[in-house]
Amino acid sequence: MFESLSDKLQGVFKKLANRGKLSEGDVDAALREVRLALLEADVNYKVTKDFVARVRERAIGAEVMRSLTPAQQVVKIVNEELITTLGAPAKIDLSGPPPHVVMLVGLQGSGKTTTAAKLALKLRQSGQRPLLVAADTRRPAAITQLEVLGQQLDIPVHSEGTKVPPPVICAHALKRADDAAYSVVILDTAGRLHIDDQLMAELEKIKRKVSPQEVLLVADAMTGQDAVRVADEFNRRVGLTGLILTKVDGDARGGAAISIRAVTGVPIKYLGVGEKLDALEPFYPDRLASRILGMGDVLTLIEKAEAALDQEQALVMGKKLIQGEFDLEDFLRQLREVKKMGPLSQLLEMIPGFSQLKTELTPELTDRQMKMVEAIISSMTVEERRNPRIINASRKRRIAKGSGTTVQDVNMLLAQFRQMQRMMKQLTSGRGRGLLSMFR
Amino acid sequence: MLGRSKKISQSLTRTRRSFFGRVTELLGVSEISDELWEELEELLIQADVGVKTTVELVEKLQEQVNKARIRDAEAVKEILKRELIDILNSKVQRSDESPLLTVILVVGVNGSGKTTSIAKLAKYYKDRGKKVILGAADTFRAAAIDQLKIWGERVGVDVIAHQPRADPGAVVYDTIQAGRSRGADVLIIDTAGRLHTKYNLMQELKKVRRVAAKNAPRAPHETLLVLDATTGQNALAQAQHFKEAVDITGIFLAKLDGTAKGGIVFAIAKELGIPIRWVGTGEGLDDLAEFEAEAFVEGLFE
Ligand SMILES: Nc1nc2c(ncn2[C@@H]2O[C@H](COP(=O)(O)OP(=O)(O)OP(=O)(O)O)[C@@H](O)[C@H]2O)c(=O)[nH]1
Numbered sequence: 001m002f003e004s005l006s007d008k009l010q011g012v013f014k015k016l017a018n019r020g021k022l023s024e025g026d027v028d029a030a031l032r033e034v035r036l037a038l039l040e041a042d043v044n045y046k047v048t049k050d051f052v053a054r055v056r057e058r059a060i061g062a063e064v065m066r067s068l069t070p071a072q073q074v075v076k077i078v079n080e081e082l083i084t085t086l087g088a089p090a091k092i093d094l095s096g097p098p099p100h101v102v103m104l105v106g107l108q109g110s111g112k113t114t115t116a117a118k119l120a121l122k123l124r125q126s127g128q129r130p131l132l133v134a135a136d137t138r139r140p141a142a143i144t145q146l147e148v149l150g151q152q153l154d155i156p157v158h159s160e161g162t163k164v165p166p167p168v169i170c171a172h173a174l175k176r177a178d179d180a181a182y183s184v185v186i187l188d189t190a191g192r193l194h195i196d197d198q199l200m201a202e203l204e205k206i207k208r209k210v211s212p213q214e215v216l217l218v219a220d221a222m223t224g225q226d227a228v229r230v231a232d233e234f235n236r237r238v239g240l241t242g243l244i245l246t247k248v249d250g251d252a253r254g255g256a257a258i259s260i261r262a263v264t265g266v267p268i269k270y271l272g273v274g275e276k277l278d279a280l281e282p283f284y285p286d287r288l289a290s291r292i293l294g295m296g297d298v299l300t301l302i303e304k305a306e307a308a309l310d311q312e313q314a315l316v317m318g319k320k321l322i323q324g325e326f327d328l329e330d331f332l333r334q335l336r337e338v339k340k341m342g343p344l345s346q347l348l349e350m351i352p353g354f355s356q357l358k359t360e361l362t363p364e365l366t367d368r369q370m371k372m373v374e375a376i377i378s379s380m381t382v383e384e385r386r387n388p389r390i391i392n393a394s395r396k397r398r399i400a401k402g403s404g405t406t407v408q409d410v411n412m413l414l415a416q417f418r419q420m421q422r423m424m425k426q427l428t429s430g431r432g433r434g435l436l437s438m439f440r
Numbered sequence: 441m442l443g444r445s446k447k448i449s450q451s452l453t454r455t456r457r458s459f460f461g462r463v464t465e466l467l468g469v470s471e472i473s474d475e476l477w478e479e480l481e482e483l484l485i486q487a488d489v490g491v492k493t494t495v496e497l498v499e500k501l502q503e504q505v506n507k508a509r510i511r512d513a514e515a516v517k518e519i520l521k522r523e524l525i526d527i528l529n530s531k532v533q534r535s536d537e538s539p540l541l542t543v544i545l546v547v548g549v550n551g552s553g554k555t556t557s558i559a560k561l562a563k564y565y566k567d568r569g570k571k572v573i574l575g576a577a578d579t580f581r582a583a584a585i586d587q588l589k590i591w592g593e594r595v596g597v598d599v600i601a602h603q604p605r606a607d608p609g610a611v612v613y614d615t616i617q618a619g620r621s622r623g624a625d626v627l628i629i630d631t632a633g634r635l636h637t638k639y640n641l642m643q644e645l646k647k648v649r650r651v652a653a654k655n656a657p658r659a660p661h662e663t664l665l666v667l668d669a670t671t672g673q674n675a676l677a678q679a680q681h682f683k684e685a686v687d688i689t690g691i692f693l694a695k696l697d698g699t700a701k702g703g704i705v706f707a708i709a710k711e712l713g714i715p716i717r718w719v720g721t722g723e724g725l726d727d728l729a730e731f732e733a734e735a736f737v738e739g740l741f742e
Pocket residue numbers: 108109139191193548549550551552553554555556557578581584631632633634666694695696697698719720721722723727
């Protein structure tokens with residue numbers, strides 16, 4: 001049985017080796033599809049070109065994973081690169097003394113007023129005292145719109161009608177917030193075209209008057225190629241700090257997000273996913289990336305292949321365990337895996353009675369504990385790691401000193417390791433058989 | 441990241457001139473080369489024409505150029521223009537009959553420009569001696585009714601409205617009744633913005649249409665889909681779904697005063713056969729023009 005298992009593993013790795021690296025031909029063939037997908041998703045032409053060139057550089061010569069075709073391998077790289085380009089999500093910056101001013105800007109109809117109300121709700125839920133400001137004096141009934149939304153949420157709205165210039169309204173609102181201890185002031189500005197110099201100058205004036213901590217571009221997920229110019233111009237005039245993408249509840253692929261990120265580099269803060277006021281969601285780069293790429297089936301395939309690869313690694317580990325080759329270095333690696341709920345721990349979960357054992361073995365490891373384990377193991381000699389039995393009292397003292405821990409800590413670690421080894425024996429005898437036969 | 445952003449934005453500055461203006465430039469000076477075709481493709485795609493339509497256009501153009509052994513870049517430009525105009529002047533006929541009471545239903549996704557466009561149309565018809573009444577069937581969005589009422593006042597036409605959250609079908613019914621009793625010529629119905637993917641909201645819209653159909657002969661006589669010219673490829677899906685649900689008779693292309701080109705209308709005309717009827721060119725009441733394919737295409741080349 002062991003033979004067949006390792007045979008199988010060898011076969012697997014041989015296949016992997018045979019597959020080799022991505023050729024230029026593979027890459028270019030796949031990138032043609034990717035380019036189409038991005039353009040269809042409304043990623044700007046130039047941004048797409050730049051992006052594809054970057055992926056090409058990274059992809060040529062890359063290893064092809066087992067169970068993926070070269071084309072799928074390229075898509076995997078593209079997906080990763082898209083996720084990187086979309087960047088990490090960011091929260092609203094509320095550092096420093098209140099009141100914090102958040103200013104929403106964007107084209108007509110992009111969703112600013114609705115988003116202002118949604119944000120106010122979200123911020124109140126996190127313990128802030130928001131004040132909404134009706135700074136759109138142009139669109140008919142824009143003030144009433146914000147007032148109605150404010151009423152629905154029971155959040156106050158500062159408005160001064162349509163005759164007072166918006167920069168003055170905003171300054172008054174800030175003063176009111178100061179006086180009445182509102183902690184966040186959210187400015188709902190009028191929609192405007194990025195090329196409307198007069199109205200862009202009005203935004204600059206508001207910015208000068210109230211020094212907003214956040215200037216967020218509210219952009220429609222359906223925006224086309226022009227997104228780059230809109231974002232570039234708003235960024236140039238008022239210095240954006242973030243992006244909120246709205247109407248993500250539709251079926252637009254939302255490539256504008258990539259375009260806007262590429263020209264402004266500002267983080268995406270939230271996604272608007274409906275007309276209701278609680279329809280504001282955090283942004284997950286991986287979800288948005290696969291939506292933009294629109295190759296859901298391919299991505300699922302890749303995920304499966306990745307899971308399979310994890311299983312392979314788990315099998316290698318399992319084999320080592322069974323053959324008694326499991327040493328402290330593997331142990332360290334395994335602890336890290338368990339910490340992020342890695343594959344082996346999941347495999348163990350499948351064996352009756354083992355999930356309990358697992359929690360006993362590796363109780364919630366804090367970062368501090370993890371660091372300690374790492375420090376202890378790295379203070380051991382290679383020989384000690386391979387064969388922990390030789391670790392006697394004097395070695396323990398040396399290891400403790402070297403790692404800045406105590407002998408007690410070292411003992412505890414060794415005990416855990418021995419327990420793990422015992423567990424491995426159970427794996428090979430009787431109870432584990434079901435598990436291993438799974439891989440035949 | 442920063443370095444890259446800067447580079448892209450710089451390259452954008454360089455191309456800030458009208459894309460089609462660049463085509464003109466290109467076609468005017470250069471010979472017919474691979475580069476020309478590539479740039480042509482780039483320019484069309486940047487105008488939101490879409491990859492599929494662009495490729496079809498360019499291939500057709502290449503074919504014609506080869507067959508007729510055209511060497512003059514200026515001639516290529518004329519052929520392209522003609523192609524583009526042909527797409528927009530698609531087979532769909534305008535109905536010439538003018539009913540006693542014309543009902544125009546206005547639909548579209550959220551924030552595309554419906555209400556403002558309705559105000560512009562109201563003024564257009566009023567200026568031509570028609571008695572116009574508006575129906576505030578967007579009972580959902582906050583202050584949508586107030587918005588339409590303000591426009592009604594500015595234009596000087598009546599607005600039939602119920603309370604917020606009222607049944608939009610009932611508003612349509614009342615608008616038609618009022619149209620009859622007040623002797624109106626044109627009724628324009630504002631509806632709530634809705635994404636074409638929302639089943640319930642599209643069902644609601646169908647119902648609104650049915651109410652109109654039941655209460656006035658052959659109504660609605662026009663069902664206009666308002667598209668935001670800034671919209672990219674999703675506009676095609678919008679047109680498709682709204683067409684299926686309420687049988688769109690024409691497109692109102694709003695916000696054409698920005699830098700977006702609205703190139704997706706080529707795909708909409710080509711694949712769905714929906715004619716473009718109007719363009720919106722600003723936030724004012726007079727910022728409206730009847731769509732003309734020649735002028736639109738010519739405008740792209742300016
Ligand atoms: N620049 C420009 N802005 C426009 C045009 N048409 C409408 N707008 C603006 O776009 C915004 C949305 O317009 P609305 O008419 O309220 O759009 P709507 O489709 O009725 O919106 P909802 O009812 O909220 O779905 C407003 O700020 C309008 O002033 C246009 O042709 N050009």
